[in-house]
Amino acid sequence: MTDSPPGPRGFLPGRALLSFPRHPEAFRRLTRRYGDMVSFRVGSQQFFLINHPDQVREAFVTKHDRFVKGWGPVGGKTVLGFGLVTAERPLHQRQRRIVLPAMHRQRLEEYAAAVVREGRAMCRRWEGRREVDVLAEARHTTTRVIGETLFEVDLGDDLPRINHAIAVFFGRFSGRMHAFAGALRRLRFRWAAKGAASARDLRDYADRLIAARRERPGRDLVSMLLEARDEDGQPLSSDQIRDETVTFIVAGHETVTIALAWAWKLLAENQGAQEKLHAELEAVLGGREPAFEDLRRLPYTQGVIAEALRLFPPQWMIGRRAVEDVQIGATAIPRGAIVLLSLFAMQRDARWFDDPEAFRPERWSAGVEKSATPYTYLPFGLALRRCVGEGFAWMESTLLLAQLASTFRVLPSTSGQKSAPRVLLWPKHANLRFEARA
Numbered sequence: 277m278t279d280s281p282p283g284p285r286g287f288l289p290g291r292a293l294l295s296f297p298r299h300p301e302a303f304r305r306l307t308r309r310y311g312d313m314v315s316f317r318v319g320s321q322q323f324f325l326i327n328h329p330d331q332v333r334e335a336f337v338t339k340h341d342r343f344v345k346g347w348g349p350v351g352g353k354t355v356l357g358f359g360l361v362t363a364e365r366p367l368h369q370r371q372r373r374i375v376l377p378a379m380h381r382q383r384l385e386e387y388a389a390a391v392v393r394e395g396r397a398m399c400r401r402w403e404g405r406r407e408v409d410v411l412a413e414a415r416h417t418t419t420r421v422i423g424e425t426l427f428e429v430d431l432g433d434d435l436p437r438i439n440h441a442i443a444v445f446f447g448r449f450s451g452r453m454h455a456f457a458g459a460l461r462r463l464r465f466r467w468a469a470k471g472a473a474s475a476r477d478l479r480d481y482a483d484r485l486i487a488a489r490r491e492r493p494g495r496d497l498v499s500m501l502l503e504a505r506d507e508d509g510q511p512l513s514s515d516q517i518r519d520e521t522v523t524f525i526v527a528g529h530e531t532v533t534i535a536l537a538w539a540w541k542l543l544a545e546n547q548g549a550q551e552k553l554h555a556e557l558e559a560v561l562g563g564r565e566p567a568f569e570d571l572r573r574l575p576y577t578q579g580v581i582a583e584a585l586r587l588f589p590p591q592w593m594i595g596r597r598a599v600e601d602v603q604i605g606a607t608a609i610p611r612g613a614i615v616l617l618s619l620f621a622m623q624r625d626a627r628w629f630d631d632p633e634a635f636r637p638e639r640w641s642a643g644v645e646k647s648a649t650p651y652t653y654l655p656f657g658l659a660l661r662r663c664v665g666e667g668f669a670w671m672e673s674t675l676l677l678a679q680l681a682s683t684f685r686v687l688p689s690t691s692g693q694k695s696a697p698r699v700l701l702w703p704k705h706a707n708l709r710f711e712a713r714a
């Protein structure tokens with residue numbers, strides 16, 4: 277047992293924490309000022325911000341069973357129910373086992389065709405346009421990809437409604453996280469109505485998908501959920517099937533959208549990197565469209581995505597709530613406290629990454645797994661709760677970037693790297709200028 281680690285003190289310590297957790301930079305400043313273990317309170321809630329790979333290993337791997345995932349953003353449960361993102365053990369293990377086959381390498385290979393088809397459509401939409409909102413374009417494409425791959429549907433006219441519901445969800449989600457600040461707690465009600473309506477829209481859509489699959493089963497995720505049986509041979513409840521369906525609609529594309537948008541923004545600011553990207557694409561693809569088999573032959577293209585995910589991890593903060601007293605390093609974490617890990621701070625730490633602010637896709641040339649100190653590069657989380665869609669995300673983002681960059685050049689931009697962080701780390705300015713490549 278030790279004294280409480282250093283950290284800002286007071287009821288609501290500082291403006292940055294008032295708007296918790298909207299400021300990745302503020303959390304980074306905390307680790308710089310107070311060290312690798314920072315403690316602070318917001319209202320009556322005790323937080324510990326960890327920032328060293330050894331602590332990460334302890335909290336998320338060796339002592340993971342002393343924690344649950346349900347920390348701040350419990351507002352997510354309103355929409356995601358008990359789907360994989362929000363479920364706790366033992367439900368979590370069972371659900372993960374059921375959905376994993378949908379993410380199998382062989383399935384990803386099949387999904388790649390839909391990604392390339394949607395990439396082609398995106399290229400067509402960009403023809404003749406000088407300026408493109410890369411966030412809106414990527415969102416349109418990745419939402420359609422999730423529909424076609426995991427659910428075997430063409431979202432068609434439902435797409436704007438689904439995207440709107442998801443945007444409200446993320447807005448409300450981060451609003452809910454403000455609820456840590458006790459004084460702001462009552463404001464929740466303002467968001468509640470909007471959030472409930474978006475949850476209803478997503479559930480209605482999921483219900484329609486499920487009804488269709490009950491009548492005509494396919495090979496998609498919903499059909500898999502309908503066929504699944506638990507240890508006692510019982511089917512999943514309707515609520516569980518719906519929660520999982522909504523979870524994958526929500527979790528499956530906004531993160532990839534953000535990764536792609538940052539990749540294009542970073543390329544716009546780093547024309548030298550764009551030249552290298554073009555050189556790789558010409559050497560490997562020679563003007564044809566990319567395919568699944570090309571992925572392992574496009575290390576620089578993948579490095580561009582890896583760097584975007586390092587500098588701007590879409591889900592930039594991971595947290596866990598201690599369900600019993602637990603020691604992390606020299607610090608005694610009491611039951612009920614929340615342990616936070618800022619991927620934004622960790623992935624820009626000069627102890628683990630040379631020249632950490634620089635965009636250098638070549639730093640990943642030996643392969644993403646081999647190129648970083650363990651437990652320092654975690655855009656997909658880790659251990660038992662590691663992102664189940666990671667393989668999907670690499671496949672989709674690398675193919676889409678390869679396809680678009682084979683066709684267009686992004687022009688230099690001075691819009692800067694301002695972000696609009698909430699629960700995810702969106703770029704603030706997403707309009708970029710492109711020209712067709714010869």
Ligand code: HEM
Pocket residue numbers: 345360361372523524527528529531532535589590591594595654655656657658660661662663664665666668669
């Ligand atoms: C670049 C894209 C993506 C990023 C950066 C990302 C990031 C993450 C992170 C950090 C976690 C762990 C959160 C935690 O431990 O608290 C996670 C979990 C999850 N992700 Fe992703 N994700 C991405 C793409 C996807 C895709 C494409 C899907 C679905 C097709 C997906 C579905 C999920 C699910 C279901 C979980 C919960 C897994 C579990 O708890 O067992 N994600 N993701």
